Amino acid sequence: MLTASLAACVASERDSAAGGEGGTLIFGAAGAPALFDPFYASDGETFRVTRQMMEGLVDYKPGTAEIQPELATNWDSSEDGTTWTFQLRKGVRFHDGTAFNAEAVCANFERWYNQTGAGRNSALSYYWIETFGGFAGDDKPSLYESCETTGEFTAVLNLTRPTSKFPDALGLDSFSMQSPTAMKKYRANDVKAQGTSFVYSEYAKKHPTGTGPFEFVSYDEGNGTITLARNEDYWGEKAKLSRLIFKIIPDENVRKQELLAGSIDGYDFPNPADLKSLREAGFNVQIRDPFNIMYLGITQKNNPALQDLRVRKALAYAVDRKNLVQANLPEGAEVATQFYPDTVDGYAEDVQKYPYDPQKAKQLLAEAGRSDLTLEFFWPTQVTRPYMPDPRGIFNAIAGDLRAVGITVKPVSKPWNGGYLDDVNNARADLFLLGWTGDYNSPDNFIGTFFGNTENQFYTGASPWGAELARQLQAADQEPDAAEREAMYADINRKLMSQYLPAVPLSHSPPAIVTSKKVQGLVTSPLTAEEFASVSIAE
Missing domain, CATH: 3.10.105.10 (Dipeptide-binding Protein; Domain 3)
Structure with a gap:
């Protein structure tokens, strides 16, 4: 259960919501994220949180697996498919106020390519290795060659060979754009192996900084709650929720009981045997397309x-x-x-x-x-x-x-x-x-x-x-x-x-997601990659 102070805060925000906007959504997460730097992640529970805070050059159209512009407004490639030119969205800032531009794009790519030590471990840089291959100076060929800025809002990516993965792969959460200022200040690359696990940086644990509609507030590991707040300076349509809380509940049956009790507003992957009873109890059960x-x-x-x-x-x-x-x-x-x-x-x-x-x-x-x-x-x-x-x-x-x-x-x-x-x-x-x-x-x-x-x-x-x-x-x-x-x-x-x-x-298999009838505007994703900026709580 939530602590009394957190529950009171949530109740206060919900009571003050007007017109279906504002308020707080509490979502039951199936597991705890190890960190909040998506480059070092490969699990769905980490990405469920980071995709609310961070954005990539491209995104996937709501409800589909097809790409659409996000921080890049358009792009084109050379005839041989090895040079990709991205025109970037203007007027975007990271949560710490750093401007998003072509230099920021290249800073992110160079950070990924120039990983050292534990950062090159496939358990950390999984999606880089799967998508791009090697790192700077190692023996494994890399798809990535270089990144150039040919204007303040024009970034050019040079590849070593053509690939069917481009540009779709750039919508992966691991390739979200993060603030070069915050990553330098809080030593984002300071990750070390410790036995069979890893010790992460201050950035990854406390200061993840993207451009998205929500920004990081806190992670209360004792109570198992991650709190995000609406980014009031977001470049696009602002999130309808004022707060988004992920409550970590590993047991699926416990998630169901907390939904029934009203302690959470939704959770993912309900047991197929429970779908009928959840619908009969008045909950909204949405079935995603199988992908x-x-x-x-x-x-x-x-x-x-x-x-x-x-x-x-x-x-x-x-x-x-x-x-x-x-x-x-x-x-x-x-x-x-x-x-x-x-x-x-x-x-x-x-x-x-x-x-x-x-x-x-x-x-x-x-x-x-x-x-x-x-x-x-x-x-x-x-x-x-x-x-x-x-x-x-x-x-x-x-x-x-x-x-x-x-x-x-x-x-x-x-x-x-x-x-x-x-x-x-x-x-x-x-x-x-x-x-x-x-x-x-x-x-x-x-x-x-x-x-x-x-x-x-x-x-x-x-x-x-x-x-x-x-x-x-x-x-x-x-x-x-x-x-x-x-x-x-x-x-x-x-x-x-x-x-x-x-x-x-x-x-x-078409996985389901279930929410309270008060939750409106949730668009399900065949990639199980829902974004909560469109969601509101009806009182």
């Missing part, structure tokens, strides 16, 4: 049997995905036939399908000489993901299907942030449950992220085709002609499902 994938991961490192395509295909035929979707996922979920939804370019309708066929699975296992197969199957605890609302139930359903075709399943369960992700990312699991919510509308953001290098969670380097798949993905990403690029990705999808099958795509 994600859940898959049964297969690691080829530990068990030689999994390097056999016949065994991987047997796993695909063994899983009753239709029943899995109907029994364990929310209304509107769909069986996946490939590794991204049909709204993304390069989706191929004619990929090889794997309908539920336990006899076919047994036959393939016998042909491979693996009728007595034993596999360690990892599944996560203490987590709810947009694509995986009930990990235990999903694990039990799949494990039952595998046992039915003669596979011995050894369950391994670990907390999501207590060993599970570490084991999966280091290829220690035979089978595992994981997924992905798209960051932007690009094939590279899905299959390029999964299979674009051979040192991945699937350990595709163990197969003779792993390096070739990585080369195919790189070639498609670098193809400047959109029609040819789409055809290349469609061909890759066909090969992924017939010749490679490094994992088994399971489902696309």
